[in-house]
Amino acid sequence: MPGLSNTARPLYEKVKDFVLDNIGNGSWPQNEKLPSEHELTSSLGVSRMTVHRALRELTAEGYLRRVQGVGTFVSPPKAQSTLIEISNIITEIKARGSQHRAEVILLERIERPDQMLLDAFEFRKLCPVDHSMVVHYENGVPVQLEERYVNTELVKNYLDQDFTSIGTYDYLQHSTPLTEVEHLISAIPATERHARLLHIRERDSCLVLNRKTWTGQAIATVNTFTYVGSRYPLGSRYLPPKK
Amino acid sequence: MPGLSNTARPLYEKVKDFVLDNIGNGSWPQNEKLPSEHELTSSLGVSRMTVHRALRELTAEGYLRRVQGVGTFVSPPKAQSTLIEISNIITEIKARGSQHRAEVILLERIERPDQMLLDAFEFRKLCPVDHSMVVHYENGVPVQLEERYVNTELVKNYLDQDFTSIGTYDYLQHSTPLTEVEHLISAIPATERHARLLHIRERDSCLVLNRKTWTGQAIATVNTFTYVGSRYPLGSRYLPPKK
DNA sequence: TGTCTATAGATGTATAGACAACTCTAGACA
DNA sequence: TGTCTAGAGTTGTCTATACATCTATAGACA
CATH class of the missing domain: 3.40.1410.10 (Chorismate lyase-like)
Known part of the structure; x- marks a missing residue:
């Protein structure tokens, strides 16, 4: 429970917030290796599947990079390639x-x-x-x-x-x-x-x-x-x- | 097992393929209500979490629209608003x-x-x-x-x-x-x-x-x-x- | 010294089960 | 007739467990 906010959001959202906070305030700089899913599981007090979902979504959103068998790393900040939406x-x-x-x-x-x-x-x-x-x-x-x-x-x-x-x-x-x-x-x-x-x-x-x-x-x-x-x-x- | 391809992809990917196929060939037209997760679970022979993950990702990708307590529906086709990536x-x-x-x-x-x-x-x-x-x-x-x-x-x-x-x-x-x-x-x-x-x-x-x-x-x-x-x-x- | 192998550790996938939250409706009730 | 309520059905979340797959490395072995 240390580090997780207490607002009424789903747990995996809180885990995502926790990770983004650590990236945002500089605790985990670019290319830093994150604690393993197992470590986060015990330190945050949630199940591994919940941690896994949070990390998977952050990876899809471009914040993290994961290598099977190795670990999870902070991605270089995005928006050097940025998306533009072209509408009808x-x-x-x-x-x-x-x-x-x-x-x-x-x-x-x-x-x-x-x-x-x-x-x-x-x-x-x-x-x-x-x-x-x-x-x-x-x-x-x-x-x-x-x-x-x-x-x-x-x-x-x-x-x-x-x-x-x-x-x-x-x-x-x-x-x-x-x-x-x-x-x-x-x-x-x-x-x-x-x-x-x-x-x-x-x-x-x-x-x-x-x-x-x-x-x-x-x-x-x-x-x-x-x-x-x-x-x-x-x-x-x-x-x-x-x- | 009916409908799922037999290539070496993860199960949830096969479920996604199955849904996209049904959308693509017109079996499930726009705004059609999909079978419930429970029905897909038994008809495809995979667990509900696997079906759920497939549907959740397809929703994030814009193909489906889900309403809690009601059901899952085929979204109107996207790409009338399209993304462009601007790189360094x-x-x-x-x-x-x-x-x-x-x-x-x-x-x-x-x-x-x-x-x-x-x-x-x-x-x-x-x-x-x-x-x-x-x-x-x-x-x-x-x-x-x-x-x-x-x-x-x-x-x-x-x-x-x-x-x-x-x-x-x-x-x-x-x-x-x-x-x-x-x-x-x-x-x-x-x-x-x-x-x-x-x-x-x-x-x-x-x-x-x-x-x-x-x-x-x-x-x-x-x-x-x-x-x-x-x-x-x-x-x-x-x-x-x-x- | 070099090469191979077993293994620990990490992520990836899948399952079964439980409960929560939401929506709609049939039926009870006034 | 109108209103309220209970319940069925659906999606959302979370856990515990198991196994698969990949990587790096320590140590055996030639």
């Missing part, structure tokens, strides 16, 4: 209390993709591609140009959906759950077309989020989102799980 | 096999910050700020301008560290573990200074990652990274935990 623009606009509207600029089927598209899809054999462009407005102001290319072999009836109301991913998620995703964020100067659609000047800076989706071997979609930089930055906030 | 540029350059070099452009102490700085730090009382600018090179090509403002009250001896070799965060992490972080990604046109330091043209598009760090109430740092968009995009790849 429709839900985000609504979450901000703004009004959302979408406008379909283009819907077409490309029967014979050019070389650039073929490369992007890593095609082995030729296959038609569906192409869509949608502009999203927040309170009447255009904030995002969304461009999608979809492999027709993998997603049927892509062009039939309602592009103005459905979430970016919802359609694909329903048809093919558990896919792989690749993201790439970059900055580009606005082309003449960008400028016209987003009400900005040519060569203004745009934030581009490129998203590729896989199912098995073949690539199903390439989505490109162009955000107007200053109007719509991507953001996130990380709060450590410390209570 | 030094380690990333080295991971790509390139050579890294950094050049200190400026080191100064601002005794009386102007209004813009005061706002960024949300200062209550006046306090000097340390300011640094470093350019990072990959194989001799400038790829990033790193600008930091540090509250001197919270981080002592900031200007004494070796800016060219130490990781972006390492120093701060050592002195103050378990901090809060806020990120903002945006795109801006290069100023004359950017253009000169990064060997690009004025008004070229730059990717900006703004990072604020907090310890308790006061803000410790505001970091600004300017990536040259096309040369150094931010990226990530998400692979579902399916084996």
Whole structure:
């Protein structure tokens, strides 16, 4: 019982607090070897399974590193690699209390993709591609140009959906759950077309989020989102799980 | 034993696979109520703790939603909000096999910050700020301008560290573990200074990652990274935990 | 000196059982 | 009819125990 707080939390949470405290106040510096599960079990007066669960979760959260047969160690502090959450623009606009509207600029089927598209899809054999462009407005102001290319072999009836109301991913998620995703964020100067659609000047800076989706071997979609930089930055906030 | 794979994985992993399979092939659609732990226990022939661990981890990973006293349900598919990992540029350059070099452009102490700085730090009382600018090179090509403002009250001896070799965060992490972080990604046109330091043209598009760090109430740092968009995009790849 | 092996010690997984906490509902009761 | 209550069902936590698996090392042995 020495060291464990007496608030009404589960025991394994108290053990986690105990460990985080020791890391936080410097008692257990980086790469320090923790007491073994057995030692913690007897010194804290809880069962080994409880200690084990606490240490396992802290490991999953990045605070500890465990090596079977050796021991448990304090990990170097994280957040030198940090997570950012990219959310669906429709839900985000609504979450901000703004009004959302979408406008379909283009819907077409490309029967014979050019070389650039073929490369992007890593095609082995030729296959038609569906192409869509949608502009999203927040309170009447255009904030995002969304461009999608979809492999027709993998997603049927892509062009039939309602592009103005459905979430970016919802359609694909329903048809093919558990896919792989690749993201790439970059900055580009606005082309003449960008400028016209987003009400900005040519060569203004745009934030581009490129998203590729896989199912098995073949690539199903390439989505490109162009955000107007200053109007719509991507953001996130990380709060450590410390209570 | 019906339904569990026979590869050499731990049992709770097999149970997770079993659940993910049923979600993936549509047997258990969105919001479907899963069999209770007791039912899974007897139908799969494993103990309840094993089932419980599998379901708990799948819940933490976002696949399930559990309500005490009611049951377990299939969550709507995730990845409409997706995670991106931002890594330290030094380690990333080295991971790509390139050579890294950094050049200190400026080191100064601002005794009386102007209004813009005061706002960024949300200062209550006046306090000097340390300011640094470093350019990072990959194989001799400038790829990033790193600008930091540090509250001197919270981080002592900031200007004494070796800016060219130490990781972006390492120093701060050592002195103050378990901090809060806020990120903002945006795109801006290069100023004359950017253009000169990064060997690009004025008004070229730059990717900006703004990072604020907090310890308790006061803000410790505001970091600004300017990536040259096309040369150094931010990226990530998400692979579902399916084996 | 070098190599192999047995072993201690650590973490990883699995089980059975018990109790706690929460939700919903059928049925008692006014 | 409306309200309250007891209970069944479900998930959450905790313990005690056992065995598996991995690692490092001390000591036997060539």
